[in-house]
Amino acid sequence: MVLQTRRGFLKLGAILGPTFAALQPSVLFGQLQDAARTLGHGVSAYGARSRFETVVRLLRDSRHSEASSSQTPLQDLHGTITPSALHFERHHAGVPNIDPSTHRLLIHGLVERPLEFSLDDLKRLPTVSRIYSLECSGNSRTLWGEAGATTAQSTHGMTSCSEWVGIPLSLLLQEVGVRPEATWLVAEGADASRLNRSLPLTKALDNTLVAFGQNGEALRPAQGYPLRLFVPGWEGNISVKWLRRIELVDQPYMTREETSKYTDLLPDGNARQFTFVMEAKSVITHPSGGQQLSSLGSHQIEGIAWSGRGRVDRVEVSTNGGEDWHRAELQTPILPLAHTRFRFNWTWDGRETVLQSRCIDETGYTQPTRDALIAARGLQSGYHNNAIQSWKVAADGTVENVYV
Amino acid sequence: MSSRHDWTVLTTLLLTVLLVYVVAPQQAASQTFNVGQPVTPAAVKDWGVNISPSGDGLPAGGATAIEGRRIYQQRCARCHGINGTEGPDSVLVGGQGSLASEVASKTVGSYWPLATTLWDYINRAMPFDQPGVLAADEVYGSVAYVLYLNGIIDESERMDAMTVPKLQMPNRNGFVPDPRPDVD
Numbered sequence: 001m002v003l004q005t006r007r008g009f010l011k012l013g014a015i016l017g018p019t020f021a022a023l024q025p026s027v028l029f030g031q032l033q034d035a036a037r038t039l040g041h042g043v044s045a046y047g048a049r050s051r052f053e054t055v056v057r058l059l060r061d062s063r064h065s066e067a068s069s070s071q072t073p074l075q076d077l078h079g080t081i082t083p084s085a086l087h088f089e090r091h092h093a094g095v096p097n098i099d100p101s102t103h104r105l106l107i108h109g110l111v112e113r114p115l116e117f118s119l120d121d122l123k124r125l126p127t128v129s130r131i132y133s134l135e136c137s138g139n140s141r142t143l144w145g146e147a148g149a150t151t152a153q154s155t156h157g158m159t160s161c162s163e164w165v166g167i168p169l170s171l172l173l174q175e176v177g178v179r180p181e182a183t184w185l186v187a188e189g190a191d192a193s194r195l196n197r198s199l200p201l202t203k204a205l206d207n208t209l210v211a212f213g214q215n216g217e218a219l220r221p222a223q224g225y226p227l228r229l230f231v232p233g234w235e236g237n238i239s240v241k242w243l244r245r246i247e248l249v250d251q252p253y254m255t256r257e258e259t260s261k262y263t264d265l266l267p268d269g270n271a272r273q274f275t276f277v278m279e280a281k282s283v284i285t286h287p288s289g290g291q292q293l294s295s296l297g298s299h300q301i302e303g304i305a306w307s308g309r310g311r312v313d314r315v316e317v318s319t320n321g322g323e324d325w326h327r328a329e330l331q332t333p334i335l336p337l338a339h340t341r342f343r344f345n346w347t348w349d350g351r352e353t354v355l356q357s358r359c360i361d362e363t364g365y366t367q368p369t370r371d372a373l374i375a376a377r378g379l380q381s382g383y384h385n386n387a388i389q390s391w392k393v394a395a396d397g398t399v400e401n402v403y404v
Numbered sequence: 405m406s407s408r409h410d411w412t413v414l415t416t417l418l419l420t421v422l423l424v425y426v427v428a429p430q431q432a433a434s435q436t437f438n439v440g441q442p443v444t445p446a447a448v449k450d451w452g453v454n455i456s457p458s459g460d461g462l463p464a465g466g467a468t469a470i471e472g473r474r475i476y477q478q479r480c481a482r483c484h485g486i487n488g489t490e491g492p493d494s495v496l497v498g499g500q501g502s503l504a505s506e507v508a509s510k511t512v513g514s515y516w517p518l519a520t521t522l523w524d525y526i527n528r529a530m531p532f533d534q535p536g537v538l539a540a541d542e543v544y545g546s547v548a549y550v551l552y553l554n555g556i557i558d559e560s561e562r563m564d565a566m567t568v569p570k571l572q573m574p575n576r577n578g579f580v581p582d583p584r585p586d587v588d
Binding site: 063064067092093106107108113114115116117118121122124125171172174175176177186188192193194195196244245247249251253254255256259260263265266267268269270271272273274275276277279365366368372373375376377379380384 | 435436437439440441442443445448451452454455456457492493503504506508510512515516517518520521524525528529532535578579580581582583584585586587588
């Protein structure tokens with residue numbers, strides 16, 4: 001009989017008695033396991049993960065799963081790249097099923113020459129690849145409300161990070177010849193809501209991509225297959241998926257997604273509009289909500305940090321609810337507008353405490369406390385919650401979301 | 405003969421210089437890669453419209469709320485309620501005056517700054533499970549009926565390409581620019 005789990009050894013230990021049990025683990029792990037005495041399976045055309053790996057996205061409860069979201073299991077990921085299959089989702093009218101051979105991108109409006117591009121056309125142009133994170137502006141939305149016993153996935157799982165491959169939008173705009181009156185563009189998707197949003201021309205010319213690749217393969221359907229806009233550092237909704245049309249115009253068009261939605265209501269009844277940038281943010285993913293520390297002593301505090309304004313300059317960690325802050329170690333390379341992993345060695349003395357992290361980006365901006373955000377914006381602004389996250393570690397080692 | 409030949413060479417040279425240094429950069433500024441198919445203005449129309457705040461893109465036609473009531477009841481009420489207030493999907497009606505309270509209700513009537521947005525959105529995205537089934541007059545009719553339910557227009561006011569952009573929505577001045585960073 002081969003025992004693989006820790007609990008299994010404990011059971012065996014209980015049967016055989018304490019002294020013998022102490023010797024058991026190395027003896028059993030040292031023996032060849034069944035897998036090494038049986039031929040494995042052969043090569044396969046498209047790889048799947050081990051059946052022992054069961055981490056999945058968390059689906060939001062919604063009347064329509066087509067107008068809903070799913071969240072990335074941040075606490076179970078390694079490094080900074082999100083596997084495409086675990087990238088968060090937010091759709092307004094479902095994931096369309098698009099045949100790339102019939103898909104076209106039209107660029108028109110205030111241009112010299114309206115042009116229609118096939119995927120093959122686009123792939124003839126010089127491509128770039130960039131590692132960027134993408135965050136929904138509704139990420140951490142529930143944290144304006146009551147603190148619940150939630151996980152990092154449910155509080156922060158609407159941010160993901162990928163390598164995106166595509167064409168700089170500036171290059172396509174050069175091909176069509178933008179007329180001087182054009183100051184904005186309206187991007188439109190090919191989904192069942194033909195979701196449209198206005199983007200300032202300056203950002204379009206700066207670092208916006210028209211992407212067809214993600215993490216080495218074609219975009220996943222849920223991420224815009226076969227073509228999406230990618231607007232680095234800005235709220236996810238403006239990176240229009242299933243991109244079919246770009247119209248050059250002379251003003252923002254005030255679409256539903258930039259008036260009714262994705263605007264931030266303030267206590268005085270006014271709402272902020274075109275709140276594009278996702279400001280600096282971080283979250284500890286271990287130890288985090290729903291996890292349990294198994295023993296006293298040394299633990300690795302780990303998490304991710306990012307900023308829509310550029311590079312993460314540093315991350316500070318507090319192990320006593322914000323009284324003292326320590327500089328965390330950052331995993332290099334530190335890329336602008338992308339997830340950066342941080343680590344901090346912590347010795348737990350077994351007492352209840354609160355763990356926090358805060359990100360300071362290259363502009364000098366420091367991730368704010370929840371109280372400071374509420375003081376500035378009230379409780380109904382909904383989007384852009386980048387508050388410092390607090391995880392309470394109880395004396396029994398359980399971890400939960402709290403406000404301090 | 406030889407002078408004539410020289411002249412030809414000179415002209416060719418001049419022409420080349422003109423082409424390479426004067427015309428070519430212009431061409432570069434226009435199209436570098438020559439990929440993509442030109443599209444005629446007529447063909448662009450088939451791709452659908454974005455409606456601007458001043459009404460660019462709004463088609464001919466129009467309807468009143470009286471005409472729109474039937475469309476709304478047949479095509480919208482099952483998800484948004486007969487009165488637009490009862491759901492189960494997005495509440496479309498009511499909430500005026502609530503935005504500065506602790507229980508703000510954001511609806512077409514209380515929150516949306518422009519009626520052009522309503523036309524654009526219904527035209528592209530509604531009914532949720534059958535987008536694109538509405539003819540232009542039916543979109544005008546649903547716009548009129550939702551605005552009528554919100555008390556913004558009378559039953560008999562006609563919504564068309566002239567009137568929709570001119571409508572004064574209650575929250576038209578309710579949006580402010582992004583001042584962030586606002587907290588540090």
